[in-house]
Amino acid sequence: MDEIHNRTAIYTPEPQLRHPLRLAKSMGRDLWVSRELAWRLMIRNISAMYRQTIFGYLWAFLPPVLAAATFMLLQRGGVTAVGVLRIPYGLWVLSGAFLWQVFADSVIGPIRLVTTSKAMLAKINFPREALILASAGEVIFNFLVRLVILIGALAWFHVAPSWQIVLLPLPLLTLIGFGLMIGVLCSPLALLYQDIEKVVPLMLPFWMLLSGAVVPLKAVGVLGQVVALNPVFPLLDVSRNCLTGQPGTHFAEVAFILVATVALLLFGWLLYRLAMPHAIARIGG
Amino acid sequence: MSEGPLIAVENVSKRFCRGLKRSLRYGVFDVASEFAPWRTIEESKLRPEEFWATNNVSFELQRGECLGLIGRNGAGKTTLLRMLNGLIRPDKGRIVMRGRVGALIALGAGFNPILTGRENIYVNASILGLTKRETTTKIEEIIDFSEIRQFIDTPVQNYSSGMQVRLGFSIAVCLSPDILILDEVLAVGDRAFQIKCLTRVGEMMASAAVVFVSHQIELVSHIATKGLVLESGRTIFSGRVEEAIKIYSVSGAETAKDNWIRSLDGISDIAIRLFPKQIGYRGSCGLQIEFRSNKSYEDCVARVCFEDKNDRSVAEWNSSVHMLSFAIQCGTNRLSLPLENLALNSGQYRLNVNIQPRKSSIYIISANHCEILVADFDAIAPNAIQL
Numbered sequence: 258m259d260e261i262h263n264r265t266a267i268y269t270p271e272p273q274l275r276h277p278l279r280l281a282k283s284m285g286r287d288l289w290v291s292r293e294l295a296w297r298l299m300i301r302n303i304s305a306m307y308r309q310t311i312f313g314y315l316w317a318f319l320p321p322v323l324a325a326a327t328f329m330l331l332q333r334g335g336v337t338a339v340g341v342l343r344i345p346y347g348l349w350v351l352s353g354a355f356l357w358q359v360f361a362d363s364v365i366g367p368i369r370l371v372t373t374s375k376a377m378l379a380k381i382n383f384p385r386e387a388l389i390l391a392s393a394g395e396v397i398f399n400f401l402v403r404l405v406i407l408i409g410a411l412a413w414f415h416v417a418p419s420w421q422i423v424l425l426p427l428p429l430l431t432l433i434g435f436g437l438m439i440g441v442l443c444s445p446l447a448l449l450y451q452d453i454e455k456v457v458p459l460m461l462p463f464w465m466l467l468s469g470a471v472v473p474l475k476a477v478g479v480l481g482q483v484v485a486l487n488p489v490f491p492l493l494d495v496s497r498n499c500l501t502g503q504p505g506t507h508f509a510e511v512a513f514i515l516v517a518t519v520a521l522l523l524f525g526w527l528l529y530r531l532a533m534p535h536a537i538a539r540i541g542g
Numbered sequence: 543m544s545e546g547p548l549i550a551v552e553n554v555s556k557r558f559c560r561g562l563k564r565s566l567r568y569g570v571f572d573v574a575s576e577f578a579p580w581r582t583i584e585e586s587k588l589r590p591e592e593f594w595a596t597n598n599v600s601f602e603l604q605r606g607e608c609l610g611l612i613g614r615n616g617a618g619k620t621t622l623l624r625m626l627n628g629l630i631r632p633d634k635g636r637i638v639m640r641g642r643v644g645a646l647i648a649l650g651a652g653f654n655p656i657l658t659g660r661e662n663i664y665v666n667a668s669i670l671g672l673t674k675r676e677t678t679t680k681i682e683e684i685i686d687f688s689e690i691r692q693f694i695d696t697p698v699q700n701y702s703s704g705m706q707v708r709l710g711f712s713i714a715v716c717l718s719p720d721i722l723i724l725d726e727v728l729a730v731g732d733r734a735f736q737i738k739c740l741t742r743v744g745e746m747m748a749s750a751a752v753v754f755v756s757h758q759i760e761l762v763s764h765i766a767t768k769g770l771v772l773e774s775g776r777t778i779f780s781g782r783v784e785e786a787i788k789i790y791s792v793s794g795a796e797t798a799k800d801n802w803i804r805s806l807d808g809i810s811d812i813a814i815r816l817f818p819k820q821i822g823y824r825g826s827c828g829l830q831i832e833f834r835s836n837k838s839y840e841d842c843v844a845r846v847c848f849e850d851k852n853d854r855s856v857a858e859w860n861s862s863v864h865m866l867s868f869a870i871q872c873g874t875n876r877l878s879l880p881l882e883n884l885a886l887n888s889g890q891y892r893l894n895v896n897i898q899p900r901k902s903s904i905y906i907i908s909a910n911h912c913e914i915l916v917a918d919f920d921a922i923a924p925n926a927i928q929l
Binding site for chain 1: 558568569575576577578581586625627631635637638639640645647657665720
């Protein structure tokens with residue numbers, strides 16, 4: 258009988274925010290229950306992603322490597338004038354491209370997973386937090402693959418990692434969290450309007466250029482103001498510095514962004530939770 | 543201490559929108575209104591282009607009972623099931639579900655085609671709420687039930703849909719839910735597997751409350767204890783399953799078996815007669831059509847289609863095949879069509895008659911009017927004793 262009392266579900270048209278404590282408890286419970294499902298979905302997606310390919314995990318880091326190589330060639334050929342950096346430009350670009358890719362994956366991951374899981378969402382009642390956790394897990398896995406390459410790159414450029422590498426998780430997780438927050442906020446809307454899925458990959462390359470991932474930026478002029486307001490810029494910079502052992506800047510900004518990200522992520526989770534049933538009702542199935 | 547009902551549905555209604563773009567916009571509004579919980583909930587009304595997919599439905603279900611939910615396509619059965627399953631929320635009323643819910647509203651929803659059947663078992667079981675340990679203890683039982691052991695380690699993209707259904711059902715069936723919801727899933731899969739599934743569902747019924755949707759009335763009458771008939775979202779009957787089935791069949795029969803006659807302007811006084819109305823196998827009958835016409839048509843053909851009780855056209859008699867042609871003249875016309883040597887199986891058939899000029903595709907007369915019964919008096923079943 259206790260089993261039943263634990264599992265009574267009541268569905269009414271009342272807005273769930275009227276009982277915030279009840280809502281918070283059920284959200285927490287669903288997040289806890291979903292961890293095993295999230296793990297399974299993550300394994301499923303990762304193995305499926307690389308199973309039917311010849312090059313396998315190469316695809317995890319080939320795009321940013323190519324981007325980095327392009328910019329290195331441009332610099333070497335004199336087409337861009339980067340100026341002097343404390344570490345070799347090749348390493349700077351490579352780590353920037355990889356870190357940017359982590360952010361891009363975090364944004365597009367939840368959106369993509371939610372839109373491809375339409376059939377599942379429309380027909381089966383499962384804790385939907387699993388989709389968010391699964392995409393976060395995929396992002397981290399892909400980054401770990403790239404980290405191996407990055408360590409190799411550090412060796413190749415004869416740059417020894419310093420103690421600062423221990424600090425890397427902080428800005429990195431904030432970067433991932435920030436991207437995830439954007440993805441989570443967009444995903445219920447992405448179920449309704451296919452524009453979202455198209456707009457985001459369109460916007461990301463511009464954002465990359467404004468984040469100083471592959472070309473160093475100066476905060477000058479109007480565009481410089483935009484760069485200064487771009488949260489990814491300091492996050493990426495600090496992550497790169499931690500990775501390559503350079504003295505860091507922007508620590509205060511990172512701390513601020515971290516707090517804001519946590520708050521916005523919780524809000525995003527709430528929006529996701531409340532919006533999904535309505536989006537699912539509209540997509541049929 | 544007796545348990546209350548496992549499912550309690552009270553005056554539940556749900557509205558949907560017909561137009562896609564407007565529907566999406568309403569979706570956005572609905573989400574926005576979730577963030578204004580201080581608003582008082584007035585009774586939901588229909589916004590433009592909306593309709594009630596479910597309209598004031600109520601019922602209760604105890605453990606051990608099975609509700610057969612029947613109705614024509616579009617009556618609102620799947621919408622109701624989705625609300626029971628917690629996928630969408632009602633716009634009016636209240637639903638209480640007590641216990642663990644197992645639903646077979648779609649099979650293989652979590653299947654990833656690249657993964658093998660075995661891997662998909664773990665994924666699907668996880669989606670349905672089983673932990674990895676529980677799944678491992680049950681995996682042999684699941685594979686045995688599905689009868690596809692030799693394919694369990696090949697990718698699902700190589701499975702036929704029947705095999706996928708077997709796999710999906712086997713996984714869902716090894717849950718021990720308190721409430722089981724089945725939506726027309728037993729229609730897929732071959733007969734032997736259907737029987738196996740039904741037996742298993744029957745065993746599960748003793749310890750659960752079951753809601754079962756199907757168009758196969760024999761299945762509904764076989765396992766349901768209560769019946770609920772929906773039409774356009776409303777309940778038109780709730781009670782014993784035998785009466786529910788009768789009401790469903792009648793309502794279907796009435797709309798499907800309207801008799802009608804259509805003709806061009808200028809044709810009037812149409813009378814269609816069939817004699818005899820009952821024949822045996824390879825029997826013959828005559829169809830007589832009388833009418834008045836104010837125009838003449840040369841070189842016409844007549845087609846008579848025989849439709850069985852499922853409104854499927856099974857045979858056609860065409861006058862041109864029988865080298866018969868006729869002309870329609872001004873005034874009274876009388877056509878006699880000899881329908882001979884009809885090799886029809888026993889059953890009730892409706893005749894759909896069309897008369898048109900050979901060169902044109904415009905029907906002069908089109909009618910769904912007569913019925914003929916083919917009864918095989920002389921055949922006896924092999925090995926049957928003649929009394």
